[in-house]
Amino acid sequence: MKLNQWKLLVMLAAIASISFxxxxxxxxxxxxxxxxxxxxxxxVTQFALDVLQDVxxxxxxxxxxxxxKIKDPISLVDSIKYSADHWTTLTDDASGxxxxxxxxxTSFGYSLGVYLFSYTSTQCYAVVQFVYPGTPAEKAxxxxxxxxxxxxxxxxxxxxxxDLFYTSSISLGMASLNGNTISLNGTKIPLTASTxxxxxxxxxxxIDKGTHKIGYLCYTDYTLKSNQKLIDVFKSFKTAGVTxxxxxxxxxxxxxxxxxxxxxxxxxxxxxxxGKQIYLQQTWNDxxxxxxxxxxxxxxxxxxxxxxYEDEDNNKVTLSTKDANMNLGKLYVLVSGSTAxxxxxxxxxxxxxxxxxxxxxxxxxxxxxxxxxxxxDIYDNPDKDLDNWGIYAMVYRYSDKNGNTLCMPxxxxxxYKVNDDPFDGYSMGNENEPLLAKxxxxxxxxxxxxxxxxxLMFTPKVLKNSVSRSGKLHxxxxxxxxxxxxx
Numbered sequence: 001m002k003l004n005q006w007k008l009l010v011m012l013a014a015i016a017s018i019s020f021x022x023x024x025x026x027x028x029x030x031x032x033x034x035x036x037x038x039x040x041x042x043x044v045t046q047f048a049l050d051v052l053q054d055v056x057x058x059x060x061x062x063x064x065x066x067x068x069k070i071k072d073p074i075s076l077v078d079s080i081k082y083s084a085d086h087w088t089t090l091t092d093d094a095s096g097x098x099x100x101x102x103x104x105x106t107s108f109g110y111s112l113g114v115y116l117f118s119y120t121s122t123q124c125y126a127v128v129q130f131v132y133p134g135t136p137a138e139k140a141x142x143x144x145x146x147x148x149x150x151x152x153x154x155x156x157x158x159x160x161x162x163d164l165f166y167t168s169s170i171s172l173g174m175a176s177l178n179g180n181t182i183s184l185n186g187t188k189i190p191l192t193a194s195t196x197x198x199x200x201x202x203x204x205x206x207i208d209k210g211t212h213k214i215g216y217l218c219y220t221d222y223t224l225k226s227n228q229k230l231i232d233v234f235k236s237f238k239t240a241g242v243t244x245x246x247x248x249x250x251x252x253x254x255x256x257x258x259x260x261x262x263x264x265x266x267x268x269x270x271x272x273x274x275g276k277q278i279y280l281q282q283t284w285n286d287x288x289x290x291x292x293x294x295x296x297x298x299x300x301x302x303x304x305x306x307x308x309y310e311d312e313d314n315n316k317v318t319l320s321t322k323d324a325n326m327n328l329g330k331l332y333v334l335v336s337g338s339t340a341x342x343x344x345x346x347x348x349x350x351x352x353x354x355x356x357x358x359x360x361x362x363x364x365x366x367x368x369x370x371x372x373x374x375x376x377d378i379y380d381n382p383d384k385d386l387d388n389w390g391i392y393a394m395v396y397r398y399s400d401k402n403g404n405t406l407c408m409p410x411x412x413x414x415x416y417k418v419n420d421d422p423f424d425g426y427s428m429g430n431e432n433e434p435l436l437a438k439x440x441x442x443x444x445x446x447x448x449x450x451x452x453x454x455x456l457m458f459t460p461k462v463l464k465n466s467v468s469r470s471g472k473l474h475x476x477x478x479x480x481x482x483x484x485x486x487x
Contacts, residue, residue, distance in 0.1 A: 040385040045073040058082035094390025103223035109135020111469040116461040124156040132198040145425040149175035165470040201229040203428040215242035218428045222255025222342040234324035248334040254341030254476040273303040278401035279349040332439040340364030341477040344407040363411035368394040369477040
């Protein structure tokens with residue numbers, strides 16, 4: 001009997017100990033949960049919420065948040081934004097974001113595709129998609145189709161591949177493709193990053209083919225600084241007697257809406273531009289749709305020849321597209337999964353007026369426009385703790401003149417599907433490059449010659465969501481600074 005009593009006491013003691021430690025652990029967790037964010041973090045969180053709960057396109061989806069309990073405002077924004085919104089971003093470097101929007105930054109000057117050797121491996125390799133003119137990469141002789149297997153003598157992996165873009169200097173271990181094998185070829189290329197403007201008017205030329213003079217333009221980013229260059233290129237096309245245009249947007253992930261409007265006004269029929277027909281319509285959230293209506297604000301964008309605006313540096317710019325207008329009835333656009341946002345807006349805005357033939361792969365499906373908000377934009381007296389914070393927030397869905405957004409939600413399905421293959425070794429603008437070759441065939445009726453390429457004997461395994469180049473224009477349709485006043 002006494003033995004059984006002793007056992008009972010031991011069991012009770014053990015239960016009490018477990019309860020005590022569990023209680024302590026619960027108290028610890030409760031204490032941690034009740035820890036408050038510091039004052040500066042609270043202000044940043046509140047700033048983000050003030051934008052998202054007000055002007056954000058999906059403001060009704062934003063929950064009530066206790067700002068005192070948020071330790072990481074950037075992660076909070078990522079977690080509470082609308083599920084289909086892959087683009088809204090909070091940053092503590094608004095000035096750096098704006099510089100990248102301008103096409104400026106520190107870079108080696110190439111765009112890469114990054115691939116896995118297998119889905120069970122972390123080892124990667126990279127292929128050059130294109131290089132920006134005048135950059136360290138171009139000066140080093142790097143070109144489309146070049147393969148990279150090592151960084152500073154080490155394998156490229158899912159952990160270090162971003163060093164290909166964001167270190168100050170690097171040594172690239174170059175490789176060659178032989179059948180199914182990618183292996184080092186003994187060439188090493190040292191590069192030092194340079195702070196510069198990366199010219200997005202990448203490659204342009206006139207191709208004489210049969211009775212046609214075909215203007216080809218590879219355009220990689222919609223930057224305000226490229227507007228004058230676009231005008232100059234199309235003036236040169238007109239002088240050369242160009243009859244058809246191939247616009248290569250396969251690596252253009254977006255940029256400023258005004259640059260897309262300007263480019264579209266260069267390409268559209270002159271009667272449409274002179275008549276100032278609708279280019280795009282904007283749909284805001286219910287609150288702001290009513291607000292802009294009460295203010296008499298016209299949310300349509302129009303084709304036009306004359307542009308006056310302030311750029312990112314507050315410089316006043318005046319441009320005319322009148323002498324560059326191509327008066328097209330047809331346009332051929334080369335596209336891929338990296339064709340997004342302002343690029344898709346260009347296709348959307350032109351499609352009701354001219355025949356737009358797309359060639360390549362399914363586009364991205366970025367159907368919204370956004371604004372970079374800083375505390376100065378929404379507060380009369382912004383707190384110093386918010387200096388250099390900003391949020392790029394989606395504020396409208398764009399549509400064509402008839403209210404259609406045909407790239408929503410999954411992008412444009414190409415009229416003619418042709419795989420983009422940077423491994424084939426053809427430079428941008430080469431008549432044998434498959435996407436351009438298909439466009440030339442459609443324009444002239446002359447079948448393209450299937451030239452021998454370095455084509456792969458296997459399907460490359462893309463590293464999902466990998467960076468392709470430095471800069472932050474990916475999937476952006478950006479409104480001009482100061483176009484709308486929200487205070």
